[in-house]
Amino acid sequence: xxxxxxxxxxxxxxxxxxxxxxxxxxxxxxxxxxxxxxxxxxxxxxxxxxxxxxxxxxxxxxxxxx
Amino acid sequence: xxxxxxxxxxxxxxxxxxxxxxxxxxxxxxxxxxxxxxxxxxxxxxxxxxxxxxxxxxxxxxxxxx
DNA sequence: TCTAAAAGTAAAAGAAAGATTACATTTAAG
DNA sequence: CTTAAATGTAATCTTTCTTTTACTTTTAGA
Numbered sequence: 001x002x003x004x005x006x007x008x009x010x011x012x013x014x015x016x017x018x019x020x021x022x023x024x025x026x027x028x029x030x031x032x033x034x035x036x037x038x039x040x041x042x043x044x045x046x047x048x049x050x051x052x053x054x055x056x057x058x059x060x061x062x063x064x065x066x
Numbered sequence: 067x068x069x070x071x072x073x074x075x076x077x078x079x080x081x082x083x084x085x086x087x088x089x090x091x092x093x094x095x096x097x098x099x100x101x102x103x104x105x106x107x108x109x110x111x112x113x114x115x116x117x118x119x120x121x122x123x124x125x126x127x128x129x130x131x132x
Numbered sequence: 133t134c135t136a137a138a139a140g141t142a143a144a145a146g147a148a149a150g151a152t153t154a155c156a157t158t159t160a161a162g
Numbered sequence: 163c164t165t166a167a168a169t170g171t172a173a174t175c176t177t178t179c180t181t182t183t184a185c186t187t188t189t190a191g192a
Binding site: 015031035041 | 142
């Protein structure tokens with residue numbers, strides 16, 4: 001899976017730390033997500049969708065490895 | 067978090083076992099998801115979204131506990 | 133250039149997802 | 163009513179997410 005969190009963060013002018021705080025996770029979790037180190041839970045995806053006001057499907061995408 | 071997997075399964079006439087097979091998880095995983103026993107990964111949410119041809123946001127919803 | 137904020141990285145530990153096996157209960161169809 | 167399919171449930175185990183702590187590297191601004 002890949003995601004556009006870094007892009008959305010740029011659009012909304014948010015640091016990893018600020019975004020992390022907004023969805024109640026650690027900064028490392030945001031960082032690891034952006035670097036595709038792991039797959040986040042659906043709750044996190046929904047919270048990010050809410051913050052960026054975009055559907056989950058426009059932020060997260062399945063790729064070959066899924 | 068809550069979800070409408072059971073409803074979508076009914077619409078598409080799929081058993082838990084069939085859906086499980088389609089997204090390569092165990093039947094118990096589908097069952098537990100429907101009963102809100104745990105939060106699935108975003109990859110699973112995207113696969114379910116694909117199968118039911120509906121956005122993740124129309125199948126999975128944040129609730130008070132999130 | 134110097135500094136501070138931001139981002140990357142990593143190890144260890146805890147929490148939760150998901151598999152597996154197995155059995156009980158419910159539902160639908162004959 | 164009987165039977166088989168479907169669903170619910172539970173225990174144990176493995177894998178993966180997520181936190182915490184801490185350090186390094188990069189980037190932007192004074």
